[in-house]
Amino acid sequence: MVETVSFRNKEVEIAGHLHLPENFNGEKKYPALVGIHPAGGVKEQTIGDYAKRLAEHGFVTVVYDSSYQGASGGEPRLLEDPTTRVEDARCAADFLTTLPFVDSDRMGVFGICAGGGYAISVAQTERRFKAVATVSAAPMGEGSRGFLGHLSPVAEQIDTLEMVAQQRTAEAGGAQPLYAPFVPETLEEINESTPDLLREGYDYYRTPRGQHPNSKGRFLLTSMDKMFAFSAFDQIPELLTQPLLLIAGSKADTKVFSDQAYELSKGPKELFVVDGATHIALYDVPEYVDQAIPKMAEFFAVL
Template sequence: MQTVSFRNRNWDVAGHLYLPENFDKAKKYAAIVCVHPGSSVKEQTAGLYANRLAKGGLIALAFDASFQGESGGEPRFLEDPATRVEDIRCAVDFLTTLEFVDNDRIGALGVCAGGGYAANASISEKRIKAIATVVATNASRAYKESDPEEMLKAVAQQRTAEANGAERRINNWIPNSVREAKQAGMEELDLMEAIDYYRTPRGQHPNSSNKLLFTSMDNLIMFDAFHLADYFLTQPLLIIIGDKVGAFGSYRDGFDLYNKAASGNKKIYTVKGAGHYDLYDQPKATNEALEQIIPFFQENL
């Protein structure tokens, strides 16, 4: 694995480039952009998948989203869907500069919100020749189910306050502990698993801060990751979901993407007995997913 960086506008995006065993820089390889979930960083599930893709003979690039982790950009902790998609385009730009990458064999893989971003990028970014998603979620659908009108009013009030000198409002993505969640009456399957992954030694990383700039919420509500997929998402597509269904909605979103995509070569694969976060790092679930993903990219790139 190599530490790399590339530019998005006027800041650096921090990445890890995973190389196959017995890598030969004189050869040309297929390469995959690996896109992490919201609140995540490259060292977590995106890095896990990137490492395994490299073991399957593919170049893989995992990176921190702009404004987050080790990447640059201000304001910090902003989750801006348009910039997340532009990060992917810039990652493709970077891959095309590497002499050992075959520019006609670049793919994308995204997990959770990263799956939605990867799908959205692929709708218009035709240098991406094949796409795989793992428990992909559509931010627009998810946030529109939780009183979006009131949230938009709250964002408007906060922007006015900040324009007049108030400090930026930073929220947690998720509660910091199961106890905190239970005290707030938030005992839902996916949320409990999110806490177990992000806020315990299981998946916790110091660069994954659990901080979200509150004024990001209007962009998240308005961003439909699958917009125009029925017209322009024509590349080969593999969608991985789990059948333990929680409130985050990746099971529904997986079928929504599958049904919408214009691709003539598309497949949805269900990992039996797996929940959303099992497909982040649990060996049985991730191994089964990768048994589909690696051959998919090998065959379509």
């Protein structure tokens, strides 16, 4: 059962889907989950598939398009603002607490790719989330300041920020906005040196495998200053005391981020490695998703 819902993050209306358990009974109280989509993604893609499967395990689950993206409101379009993304998740929790069939004391959060980073980030300061799980986690701040766990030289980071500053000035003067792709936009951009994350990202987001008309696969270039200023991991040792489940593929080039989060966490934690899976394979390949879902359902049973 899926219901179309909406809630607000300040003045922005957020478009969501509420996945309900089979044999749903509005007189009962259910544990509830908030699901956060990957960067460039929307609720109808992998996060929606996970939400549907988790609802089959008895969880009321809400997924949504982030502010400025997909079917949600907000200007400028395709802004990737990590602070707003974290607030979106808080607002989703607000929404769940208004539902009479949700047990507000049994809420968790999960995310895929960048959504996993945002899930970790929001759980550090949102105590209504009693547990947090990630799939192929890729924190946006840490990821933007380097590539796949390798920090870019400071001079390169400053060059990027200089470029963003110039673009902001140009747009303030009436210039058209510029956008950057999250994954290659054409097959011609891919060669033997292209990382699996980007190669398979093209296959998921740019082909019928996973593409959706609301998923543009790009972001506003002037998002970069906000991304550079953000950290999903900085308060893990002190503030992330809730149980943490990190799911990553053994062949994922982003597994380094799950390893880092695991090492930083001082609370209850588990790193669940899916043998043979890559980053994108955990989005939709049954062989691997069929391992991730039962693990998450078992994990969130603590709620």
